Amino acid sequence: MTEHTDVVVIGGGYSGVMAANRLTQRDDVTVTLINPRPTFVERLRLHQVVGGSHEAVVDYREVLGERVRLVVGTVTRIDAAGRGVTLASGGRVGYDYLIYAVGSGSTDASVPGAAEFAYPIATFEEAQRLRPVLDAAPASAAVTVVGAGPAGIETAAELAETGRTVTLVCGGVLGPYLHPRGRRSVAGRLAELGVTVLEGPDTKVTAVTRDAVRLSGGRELPSRVTIWTTGFSVPDLAVRSGLSTDALGRLLTDETLTSVDDVRIVAAGDSAAPSDLPYRMGCQSAIQLGPQAAETVLSRIAGKEPATVSVGFAGQCISLGRRAGIFQFAHRNDTAIRLYLGGRPGAKLKEFVCKHTVKQLADEARKPGARAWWIKDDxxxxxxxxxxxEAPATATAERAA
Structure with a gap:
């Protein structure tokens, strides 16, 4: 009789779905995906949820392989010794191998008043919660977006294009990832949309009230709706389960994505910290880490040594409303270069990236393992x-199974 292997994937985002689909290459592997929501969320489109131009959800039947069992629930604890996970409902799911792909969310805002009066949008539920707040505010009401990374820029542009009065508070430089040439292009588009951009050391937010935002330079901005887009955090599931993590709470792994504590636990996506040198959070790394985490599990099942992780980057894609965008090209090690694509072509490329990312999930569901190469960051x-x-970068050291 053929022995079956049970693999549980925690988290149904880009990384978790890719991992779950890749695992179905083997008929003797049973895959269970546990996720708090019954539908897949396109996090790349959360700013569109805020602006009302997209729902940002996809039926899991479109992106999950038929052999993947979906359990809608929240994992509250991982029992590594007993090889099982506990659900908030009180249920328990056992496993032979576990893939930890819990993703990321909003950071706990330490700025006085931010938790009470600002609206984070790092998750689908947060973006949904903000939508009726904006609908209830007059069109002329002052909207302040805090944070000038992709989420802040995209949200500011999306709302300004609908006629909102938007101020983008950078707390430093606009688009820190961008090359200066790309940054100038973004600044120009935001100016066209009427967004007031506040940059520099005096633009750090020191307090948020019900109707204002205070800056480090002493300025106070009237703000009917304050949107918080700065910083990301990861769920504390690994910490609560007694597993080793980095300072942010990401699961510490070696270069095969295997937990430093347990050879049967593998991590992927935003919640993974390979060699304590994690990749940039986002779908670009998640879409690569997910299937490689699955390959690590499949290698162990087959009694083979897993390959080391290989992730490379093409750049950063930012929408600037529905009619413009920018693709900032980068070296494979995620360093921006002078080249960028802006304007209408940038918007079309952004939309292509959003659609193609979902298509990659669906392709992996239909034909798991089709992609066998990864961009290499030398x-x-x-x-x-x-x-x-100067020690060589080797694969996982022997640990007790």
């Missing part, structure tokens, strides 16, 4: 060597 090896004192 500079990561040097970072690892420097971190380890």
């Amino acid at each position: 500079k990561r090896r040097h970072l690892l060597e420097a971190k380890r004192g």
Whole structure:
């Protein structure tokens, strides 16, 4: 009789779905995906949920393989010794291997008043909660977006294009990832849309009230609706379960994405910290880490040594309303270069990226394992060597199974 292997994937985002689908390559593997929501959320489109131009949800039947069992629920604890997870409902799901892909969400705002009076939008539920608040506010009401990363820029542009009066508070530089040339292009588009952009060291938010935002330079901005887009955090599930994490709470792994504590636990996506040198949070890394985490599990099932992780970046894509956008090209090690694509072509490329990312999930569901190559960041090896004192970047050390 063929022995079956039970694999549980926690988290049904880009990384978790890719991992779950990839695992179905083997007929003797049973895959269970546990996710708090019954539908897949396109996090790339959350700013559109806020602006009312997209629902940002996809039926899991469109992106999950038929052999993946979906359990709608929240995992409250991982029992590594007993190889099982506990659900908020009180149920328990056992596993032979576990893929930890819980993703990321809003950071706890330490700025006085931010938790009470500002609206984060890092999750689908948060974006949904903000939508009726904006609908209830007069069209002329002052809207302040705090944070000038992609989420802040996209949200500010989306709302300004609908006629809202928007101020974008950077707390530093606009679009920190962008090359100066790309940054100038973004600034120009925001100006066209009427967004007031506040940059520099005096633009850090020091307090948020019901109807104002105070800055470090002493300025106070009237704000009927304050939107908080700065910073991300990860769920504390790994910490609560007694697993080793980095300072942010991401699961510490080696370069095969295997937990430093347990060879049967593998991490992927925003909640993974390979060699304590995590990749940039986002779908670009998640879509690559998910299937590689699955390959690590499949290798162990087959009695083979897993391959080390390989992730490369093409750049950063930002929408600037429905009619413009920018794709900031980058080196494979995620460093921006002079080249960018802006304007209408940038918007079309952004929309292509959103649609193609979902298509990748569906393609993996239909034909798991079709993609067998990954972009390589050759500079990561040097970072690892420097971190380890010139020790070679090897795969997982032997740990008790």
